[in-house]
Amino acid sequence: MDRQAESTPHHLLLVEDEVALAALLEQALREDGYAVTVMHDGTEVSEWVRRNDPSLVLLDLILPGKDGLSVCREIRAFSTVPLIMITAKVEEIDRLIGLELGADDYICKPFNPREVVARVRALMRRSFDWRDSPQGTGLSLDEERFEAYWNGEALALTPVEFRLLKALSHRPGRVLSRAQLLNAIYVDHRVVSDRTVDSHIKNLRRKLQSSAAATDPIEAVYGMGYKFVID
Numbered sequence: 001m002d003r004q005a006e007s008t009p010h011h012l013l014l015v016e017d018e019v020a021l022a023a024l025l026e027q028a029l030r031e032d033g034y035a036v037t038v039m040h041d042g043t044e045v046s047e048w049v050r051r052n053d054p055s056l057v058l059l060d061l062i063l064p065g066k067d068g069l070s071v072c073r074e075i076r077a078f079s080t081v082p083l084i085m086i087t088a089k090v091e092e093i094d095r096l097i098g099l100e101l102g103a104d105d106y107i108c109k110p111f112n113p114r115e116v117v118a119r120v121r122a123l124m125r126r127s128f129d130w131r132d133s134p135q136g137t138g139l140s141l142d143e144e145r146f147e148a149y150w151n152g153e154a155l156a157l158t159p160v161e162f163r164l165l166k167a168l169s170h171r172p173g174r175v176l177s178r179a180q181l182l183n184a185i186y187v188d189h190r191v192v193s194d195r196t197v198d199s200h201i202k203n204l205r206r207k208l209q210s211s212a213a214a215t216d217p218i219e220a221v222y223g224m225g226y227k228f229v230i231d
């Protein structure tokens with residue numbers, strides 16, 4: 001992927017309360033072509049993510065205001081944004097992974113900023129590169145027009161189906177629960193049931209399967225939810 005060719009750089013959120021360390025990391029990320037917002041406190045993070053939809057979040061574990069674990073849980077309740085946890089303790093990493101917080105990667109302090117940039121780049125590649133594939137292969141979403149193209153063919157999707165496909169495809173391979181999908185597709189989901197998700201998914205899959213590609217990248221995971229799978 002040639003980031004320079006894109007109209008807007010990927011926007012990252014960095015949450016780190018050690019101001020000097022945050023500045024160092026911010027500089028390294030900016031030099032690599034990313035737009036970066038820095039926060040030094042956990043309190044406003046999940047609300048900011050909800051409003052601004054960043055491309056990736058780097059989140060320190062120990063933060064004033066609200067700790068990284070709580071913030072990560074809050075974000076995962078509504079978003080599949082790629083997320084890297086930062087921790088000062090190597091021994092914390094096993095525990096963090098055991099908690100199944102939904103972080104995609106972990107970085108230990110002290111770190112070399114260049115190494116962090118490399119990890120960010122790798123995670124961005126896993127998360128986004130397939131979407132930059134040329135027309136005719138894979139899925140392409142035009143979020144301004146609410147148009148979806150599957151292997152080059154336009155799909156006639158309802159707004160709810162479009163949001164479902166966006167949420168699922170945002171990170172291939174990750175299972176999303178029905179509750180997470182409901183959060184992604186409705187602002188207020190108290191009045192709808194899990195069955196609603198199933199019926200929208202059924203319609204979405206039917207449209208994907210009846211396209212010229214005749215393939216359907218959505219997989220049901222028994223007892224858990226759904227995931228988007230690409231080759």
Ligand code: CA
Binds near residue numbers: 017018060061062063
């Ligand atoms: Ca800290």
